[in-house]
Amino acid sequence: MEELKKENTVLETRMTASENEVEELKRQNADQPKVAFSLGLTDNGRIGPFNTEITLKFSKVFTNFGQAYSPTTGLFTAPVRGAYYFSLTIVDNRGNEECVVTLYHNDKRVLWNYDHNDDYGHTNLSNSMVLQLEKGDVVYMVLPASYSVFDDGNDRFTFNGFLLFPL
Known part of the structure; x- marks a missing residue:
């Protein structure tokens, strides 16, 4: 059970980092002139x-x-x-x-x-x-x-x- 909790924590951390990267890319794209x-x-x-x-x-x-x-x-x-x-x-x-x-x-x-x-x-x-x-x-x-x-x-x-x- 402890091993699954550690894996879950790692996955949540990676998911949060990925979501932050996506939001940053959206901000950068919105700032680009069209x-x-x-x-x-x-x-x-x-x-x-x-x-x-x-x-x-x-x-x-x-x-x-x-x-x-x-x-x-x-x-x-x-x-x-x-x-x-x-x-x-x-x-x-x-x-x-x-x-x-x-x-x-x-x-x-x-x-x-x-x-x-x-x-x-x-x-x-x-x-x-x-x-x-x-x-x-x-x-x-x-x-x-x-x-x-x-x-x-x-x-x-x-x-x-x-x-x-x-x-």
């Missing part, structure tokens, strides 16, 4: 060409956890220092068109995407990258001068991002 967005460009069809480059303003906000993306400015602003993942996908079915977009981190171009549609009008662009951002850094998509892109209710042009982990 940052993620998923966007579509527009329902309006063709955007551009323009005489100067423009920041693309994605008006279709599917998700915007943490409210770090502004559809008014087109800027994602990092709420915390961390590693962030960004991706873009473009499907363009306009024939004989060039599709060009760039991704900027602050004022530096970090990603350039290009494809020329064939005569049948089939272009698929997709790219992604991880960036280390400081709190307040901005990331945004730019349409270079003299180019155009296309999006409609089929969400052909999407831009996504999320915080992988704080640093």
Whole structure:
């Protein structure tokens, strides 16, 4: 009987320690910032060409956890220092068109995407990258001068991002 009491005491101690660890992990997870967005460009069809480059303003906000993306400015602003993942996908079915977009981190171009549609009008662009951002850094998509892109209710042009982990 004494042996069972000792085993029970050991098990209760281990269970209490495990419960405390679970509670600590819950607290840590609750304290982590929640940052993620998923966007579509527009329902309006063709955007551009323009005489100067423009920041693309994605008006279709599917998700915007943490409210770090502004559809008014087109800027994602990092709420915390961390590693962030960004991706873009473009499907363009306009024939004989060039599709060009760039991704900027602050004022530096970090990603350039290009494809020329064939005569049948089939272009698929997709790219992604991880960036280390400081709190307040901005990331945004730019349409270079003299180019155009296309999006409609089929969400052909999407831009996504999320915080992988704080640093």
